[in-house]
Amino acid sequence: MSDALLQSHEFFSFLTGKVSTAISRRLQRNLKLAKLNITSEQWTILYHLWQEEGLTQQELANLTFRDKPSITRLINNLEKISLVIRVNDKQDRRSNLIYLTKEGRRLKEEGMKQSAITLSEAVAGLEIEELRTAQHILDKVFKNIK
């Protein structure tokens, strides 16, 4: 790689989170505007549970690329606000299966809507082809360092 690019602050700063920080903040703001009192991090957990309930904390950790302690605490907080419950797995008593509460399920529609809005704000004016390209490239980066 060229030194010019290596030294490019712009390049490094987007890799180190400028864009994703901006997206999280925007999602957070949109959730708040829609009266959803959840953080963007909580959203990422709920997102996966909206697709499939009964995931273990380890599975959630893998899906959201967080470590186990982070998941423990996110689930603690989500339980505190009564959006999910831990159910001890009878088959494997080490595991907790995480389920949505009725209220947790109720948030799906608005939660998905706000994330879709956020995403469309983010990618406004971009071509599908550009998005595919960016995704492809970032995927390679991720594989390099995950």
Add this chain to the structure above:
Amino acid sequence: MSDALLQSHEFFSFLTGKVSTAISRRLQRNLKLAKLNITSEQWTILYHLWQEEGLTQQELANLTFRDKPSITRLINNLEKISLVIRVNDKQDRRSNLIYLTKEGRRLKEEGMKQSAITLSEAVAGLEIEELRTAQHILDKVFKNIK
């Protein structure tokens, strides 16, 4: 934008930080391996001071895309470990000018080296042209939502 892409979990998850989290962790790890006891967040502050000392906290906030309280606390911690000092601006007594200590300057060489290593690990196997493309696209996203 197509629904297929809107629903793409992969796409959303990289936008919400998978890649940048991985980069931060890798940088953190590389710094630690090189015996530099600073966090990746502290690195971003030092990076700008290595380019130019005497920046105000507000300028650092703008450069690193953080809010003012975050900078206050990062500078507190950097002062605590004696890498920077606050100097009250005589011209504008509201401002602090942030300078590196001798030790802070000493870390420049190794700090820049480790970030270069991290970056080259991240972009291994990618073409310059791909990187330019990704940067360009992410720049558009950032402008949309910053």
Add this chain to the structure above:
DNA sequence: CTTCTTTAATTGCATAAGCAACCTAAATTA
């Protein structure tokens, strides 16, 4: 079986982030 190892989750400790409220100094304006 009993020991050893691996796995799921939790806890402790330290750092970092966002938002709102606040303080003080500077700049504006009336």
Add this chain to the structure above:
DNA sequence: TAATTTAGGTTGCTTATGCAATTAAAGAAG
């Protein structure tokens, strides 16, 4: 020049993260 607004920083409160160490259950090896 007094009153108001703006700008730079700090503090309080809450949430989130990483890493290391720990507990308890499950699985493997002897």
